[in-house]
Structures are given as C-alpha cells and as structure tokens.
Amino acid sequence: MNKMLKQLHHQGKIWSADQVKNVVETIDSGYQELNQHLNGGLPRQGVIEVQTINGIGELRLFLPYLLNLLHADLAQQQQSRQIVFIAPPAQVNALMLLQASIPLDNLLIISSQKPEESLWAAEQCLKSGCCFAVLLWQQLLAVHQVKRLKQAAVTGSAVQIIFRSPHSVDLALPVSLSVALEARPTGIKVKVKKQLGGWPCKPFVVNMHKQWPSLTSATDSTSDGVISNVVVPLSSRQRFKHVAKTTNTQRISAN
Amino acid sequence: MLWLYIDFPSLQLDCLQGDTPVSTVTERNYSNDQAIVIVDSKKNCIVQLNESARAKGIQQGMGLGMAVSLTHELCVVPYQMAEEEAYLLTLAEQLYSVTASIALFPPHGLALKVGDMLQLYQHLTAYIKTINTVLSSFNLKTNLACDYSVMSAQLLACAGVNLITTDQNIMSKKSACLSIEQLFITDKAKNSLARLGIKTLAQLQALPVKELTKRLDSTTMEYLAQLKGQTDKSLQFYQPKHLFEHSVELLYEMINLDLLLQPIKQLLALLEVFLLRRDYVCLQLEFHLYHRIDGISHVLQQSLVINSATGEYLSAQWLKLVSLKLSSIKLLAPITKVNLLVQHFQSNTGEINDIFLGKRGQLSFAQLASLLANKLGNEKVLRLQQGNDHRAELASCYRPFINCSTNKVDRNNNNTGKTISKKIDARHTDSSATYSVDKQLLRPSFILAEPELLLSNIRVLHGPERISTAWWEQSKDKATIQSFNGEATDGNEPIAEHGYQRDYFVAKNTQGQCCWVYRELNNQWYIHGYFS
Numbered sequence: 001m002n003k004m005l006k007q008l009h010h011q012g013k014i015w016s017a018d019q020v021k022n023v024v025e026t027i028d029s030g031y032q033e034l035n036q037h038l039n040g041g042l043p044r045q046g047v048i049e050v051q052t053i054n055g056i057g058e059l060r061l062f063l064p065y066l067l068n069l070l071h072a073d074l075a076q077q078q079q080s081r082q083i084v085f086i087a088p089p090a091q092v093n094a095l096m097l098l099q100a101s102i103p104l105d106n107l108l109i110i111s112s113q114k115p116e117e118s119l120w121a122a123e124q125c126l127k128s129g130c131c132f133a134v135l136l137w138q139q140l141l142a143v144h145q146v147k148r149l150k151q152a153a154v155t156g157s158a159v160q161i162i163f164r165s166p167h168s169v170d171l172a173l174p175v176s177l178s179v180a181l182e183a184r185p186t187g188i189k190v191k192v193k194k195q196l197g198g199w200p201c202k203p204f205v206v207n208m209h210k211q212w213p214s215l216t217s218a219t220d221s222t223s224d225g226v227i228s229n230v231v232v233p234l235s236s237r238q239r240f241k242h243v244a245k246t247t248n249t250q251r252i253s254a255n
Numbered sequence: 256m257l258w259l260y261i262d263f264p265s266l267q268l269d270c271l272q273g274d275t276p277v278s279t280v281t282e283r284n285y286s287n288d289q290a291i292v293i294v295d296s297k298k299n300c301i302v303q304l305n306e307s308a309r310a311k312g313i314q315q316g317m318g319l320g321m322a323v324s325l326t327h328e329l330c331v332v333p334y335q336m337a338e339e340e341a342y343l344l345t346l347a348e349q350l351y352s353v354t355a356s357i358a359l360f361p362p363h364g365l366a367l368k369v370g371d372m373l374q375l376y377q378h379l380t381a382y383i384k385t386i387n388t389v390l391s392s393f394n395l396k397t398n399l400a401c402d403y404s405v406m407s408a409q410l411l412a413c414a415g416v417n418l419i420t421t422d423q424n425i426m427s428k429k430s431a432c433l434s435i436e437q438l439f440i441t442d443k444a445k446n447s448l449a450r451l452g453i454k455t456l457a458q459l460q461a462l463p464v465k466e467l468t469k470r471l472d473s474t475t476m477e478y479l480a481q482l483k484g485q486t487d488k489s490l491q492f493y494q495p496k497h498l499f500e501h502s503v504e505l506l507y508e509m510i511n512l513d514l515l516l517q518p519i520k521q522l523l524a525l526l527e528v529f530l531l532r533r534d535y536v537c538l539q540l541e542f543h544l545y546h547r548i549d550g551i552s553h554v555l556q557q558s559l560v561i562n563s564a565t566g567e568y569l570s571a572q573w574l575k576l577v578s579l580k581l582s583s584i585k586l587l588a589p590i591t592k593v594n595l596l597v598q599h600f601q602s603n604t605g606e607i608n609d610i611f612l613g614k615r616g617q618l619s620f621a622q623l624a625s626l627l628a629n630k631l632g633n634e635k636v637l638r639l640q641q642g643n644d645h646r647a648e649l650a651s652c653y654r655p656f657i658n659c660s661t662n663k664v665d666r667n668n669n670n671t672g673k674t675i676s677k678k679i680d681a682r683h684t685d686s687s688a689t690y691s692v693d694k695q696l697l698r699p700s701f702i703l704a705e706p707e708l709l710l711s712n713i714r715v716l717h718g719p720e721r722i723s724t725a726w727w728e729q730s731k732d733k734a735t736i737q738s739f740n741g742e743a744t745d746g747n748e749p750i751a752e753h754g755y756q757r758d759y760f761v762a763k764n765t766q767g768q769c770c771w772v773y774r775e776l777n778n779q780w781y782i783h784g785y786f787s
Contacts, residue, residue, distance in 0.1 A: 053768065054785055055769055055786060056766075057787065059787035060786070060787065090704065092651070092701060093651045093701065095641070095651055095698045096698055108637070109636075112635055124627060183766065215697075215769055
C-alpha cells in the first residue's frame, strides 16, 4: 500500500467498505433471512420505516426482535423499560403479546387520533429514556420530523418503528432502515429500500412457517390443495341482508 | 401533657401593618403614628388597637363614639373574623414545620402539644426559641402560656400572662390569681358566681364540686373540669392540605405584565418551600387572575394553566415557563389579585443514571406517563390488561394508566432489573397473577372495536371455532332489547353485552391480509380482527 494512504488509513480518515459491520449495532431479528440480508439483524437504535398494509404479519415480523431487544435491554439497564404502541390501527390484543412472551407490564398504549399528538408522544417517549421501542402508526412524515425522532431515539437509546401504508409519499427520509413488505403465503416478502451502512439487496421472502404454522403455508404455492375455499356473498347482497337483519331484530323485540 | 397556647390578641391589626408574605393590606397606607382601631360592628366596641391609639387614651372595649371623641385622627377598620381565621391557618401551616400537633382555636389562638415535641427539642427553652423564630418573621403580638391542660393554658395566655415553665406550682399560682371575669364561661354563670362572692379562680376551685353542680349549668361544670385537666376537650387539629393554594392581593392594580411577575415570584417561592418540604414535584400550575368590576373587588378574569415537561419544584424553572406563558396572553383589565393553585403532585423520584452508560433520558417512567396523560388526556394513555373471559373482545382490555395503578408505577421504578426478569420468567408458570395463556389459541393481534362486514372473498386457513355467549348473557340481551325498545344495535352498547353464537375462521383475503372472520347464525360474515 502507498505509504501516504497507509498513514491516512491509520489515522482513520479513510473508510473502507469492509468496516460495515461496526457501523450499526444490530439485534437478532429472530428470522434467518432477515439477519442474512441486514448484517446480522435489525438495528438496535434509530428509526425503522415499514411500508406495509395492515394484517399481513408486519407485527409478527418484529415480535421476536422486540423480545430479543427486551432481553438485551434488561441485561444492560438497571430497570425494565417499556414498549410503546402509538395510534395502533385497532385495539391491541393482550393474548397475542403474551403468546409472544412480551409482558403486559412493559407495554404502554397511546391511542391518540391526531398525527401531531402521536408524533409529540413518540418523541417524548423516545427521549425519556424509559422506553426501548416505540411503534408508531402514521401516514405522513416530513424529513424534519424523522430527524427529530432519530435524535430523540439516540438520546433515549431507543428504536422507533414507523408503520405506513405502502403507497405513501416516498421522500428520502433519513431513517436507519426502510423496508417495504408484501404478503406471501409462506410469510412476508421484504424489499429493503434503504439500509444505513449496508449494501442494496434483492427482495427476499421471510419464511414464517416455523414460528406461525397455522397462519402460513409451508410451500409458496398459491394453489389451495387441502384448504377449502369459501366464497363470500357479494358486497351489495350482504349490505341488503344486513339491513334486513336489523329490521328483523326490531320486529322480534316488538313482539 | 404539657400544652403551649399562643394567643394573637391583635391578629387583624398586625396583618394590616406588617409586611407579611400573604399581605392583606388595603388601599390606604398606614403610617406608624396613625391611630388605628378595629371595631366589632355587632357589639360596637373596639377589639384591637395600636400603640398610638392607646397613647391617645383609647382602650379596648370602648365604644366607637367615645374613641372618636378622644382623637379626631382615627382610622377605623371593621373587624373581620374570616380574615383572622384564614391568617391563623397560614400561621399553623408555617408552625407545622417545627411542631407536630397544632390545635386551632379560631379566630386567634393556637395550642401546641409540647409534651411530644420535648423528645425532639430536649428542653422547653429550645422549643420556644424555635417557635419564636418562626413567628418573628410575621411581626405579631403574641402571648404564650404553658400549662398541663389546654384550657388553662388558653386562660393564661388570653389573660395576657406570659408563662414559659414546666413547673406546675408556678402555673397553678398564676392561674389562681385570675379573676372569674377572664374565664370562658357564660355571663349568666359569671353572675351567679359573683353573687356567691367568688372573685378569683382560687376561690372557685376551693369549693367542692358537688356544691357547684347545684348552682352552675353542665357546660360550665364541664369547662371547669377541663380547666383542671380532669376531662379532655375535643380539639380541632390542623391538618396540612394536600394541595397548594395561595393568593396575593396586590397593593395597587397592575396592568403591566412585567410587574405581575413580582407577586408571581412570591407565590412560586412559597410553592418551592412547600414542595421541597414534602419532596414533591408538580407538573401543572394554575394561576387565577382577578380584577375589579363595579366595586366587587375580586372577579375572576382569566386562568392560566402552565405545564412542565418534567416535574419541577424550583421556582426559577417555573418562573421561566410562567414568563413565557405571560408573553402570549393579554390582560383585559387591571389585576387586583393573583391566586396560585396546584392540585396534583408527584414524588420526586430523581434521575437514575448509570455511571458507565452516561446520562440517557431525563424522565422516569412515571414522569413520562403523567406527562403524556397531562397533555393527551388520561383516557388516551393506556395499559393493556387480560380479562377473564373466553370472548376475545373481553379477554383483553385497555385501562387508563393513571387511574389503574399509582402504586404500581412506584413499584416499577424501584424494581431492579433482576426482579423484573424473574417476573418475565415466572409469568407463564405463575397463573395466579395472570390468567393462563393458551399458546394454541389463534387470536388476532388487532381486534376491531366494531366488527366490520366482510366485503371481499376469502380463503379459509383455519376453523371453524365456535364462540358463544353464556345463557345468562342471552337473557340479559333480551332484557336490554326489551328495555331499549328494539335498539339492540345501539352504538353505545358494547358488543359484548349481546348474546351471540359465532363461528370464527382464520382466513386470508385477496390482498393477503390475515383476518379473523366470523359467521353468525344467519350466515352474516364479519371481520373481527387482523393477524398483523
């Protein structure tokens, strides 16, 4: 190597690509495929953007990660810290979290309706230092808002996960990791849109059959062999029926 | 038990003249040589008077007409009992920091239980010195007297005898000289004693009780027994309030906001002392600003609510926030009175910093939760809780964090990591703490508050699983239907109130969403939740 180059390298003024692993501290995500493609797991700190529709297993993708994070956090911190759900799309079910071994004592839910309130709450939770993960369901995000969240996450050494719908306005947000999720019969197809200190990779499928055998099929075939199909009545017909039903009940009660 | 009675013979007058923190100075300025008398308008006699009035020959108990005839330069103030009583409470509040049991004798007396406090102060003189230091800042005229019964201490103090001693002989000697007129008994009783030729307490106490009972009524006899310490008087003790409320009446009407900061600073200083003594912090201050309308001096003009992100007790920090808030408001009329009210307090938990990890966050979890609840409302900051029910919508429910467990918060704060991790491990084995978790049950992660109509095609993965309500729920349902006159689908009624029988399926729709759908008896399909 050139002597001058060697000197610069020694001074740490040159950054070489094989140093990637040291840039972001990661936590085992619980899924082999994710760990492979994301340098060992999901980031321990920072902001993760998830573009997904609700109900395809996006939360299940993060549950093992959250649990690992909780345990890693307990080992390091002197007190147990919280997971915060802000503005979840519907009521969170306790049983599902308990099944995933996440204790309810470590969970705070903030059901704010206004986006500004949600963002404010997220920032407060992050920088308070008593939450290790904040999950936020929010559509619109501006660059400066993400920057603030990121700063707050660093202050409180926490991770911010933001769930958005896939077709939201796509700005180059300063997030640590941005993934787009798509439903697949075996699990979830993950497309890494941005990864801090990582190489771009092709979309890959995370197989969830091991963790959730009843919700996913073993093979990627869309054909339905064993499982029966149910065809549901047309929407218009059902609405009509619904009206008929309510009038029926009224008639019964009148009797 | 030794008691110390403190009498404030001219409390209202001293308040008028003194420059005290809670000043009740009216518009007029009183110079030192101005003769001031306080007149009880009901009895039309002078109850309190200052030195210069006394020098002019005015005496207590004199009529107003006579006093005016003695001097033409006389300032007359009506006697206000309520004002004295309020001031007495302030005094008790201040004394409470140095002595424990304070019995209130409104309108202008306090009795302190000295017996208990001597263990702390060792000697009576040290105790009296401490009491005097507290009282000296108020610049009041006081009479202090000790005795082994409260009533007798009161008698001595009100008679103007200053007696600091633990010797019972001196006490009884002093009280024996007191005349019957000074006793707190009815005039009728005094008269009947005078007819007997009894003039001093010594003479009265020499008589046998049996003889006295014939001539005096029961209340007087009870009083005499209390005087001797034979029976106890039920006392009204001072209890510190669990809220902070103070007000400052302004010397002149203020329109300038910068000037208004001065009285606010005064109030905040008082608040700081209050919080520091209790090791509290507060998150919210309420200021009420009063102004004058049509002669009514204190009408509420506006209220300012000031929130702090972290619990604060330092007046300097609060003053910063207050001045920020004041810069954004507009006064409609000159202010005559400022009132500060603080209702909610938190214990000062302090920060927990790891020396190796450096300073992380600024808040403890309790502080964060109260901060969120303050800003967003209590009903929006929630804890998740398991319910003992087989119906999914009841097996998991939200509870407001603030109401649900104030002690729980503290417990979490004090917990070390070890106990928490134990708790996590123990969770599944220890079913007594929570309801057992069935790992086999397929339940969605999100449950819709109102089941939605299923409008798209689905592919069933699992099912059916029948969930029906118990028979008593069914009957309840019928009852509610009858009472609501057919409005069973009323939006206010929770779904769980109704009896139902549903067949649940886990299914995927065309978008790949994993839904929890159910079919009702009449083949209606609904989505109840999503497996996110």
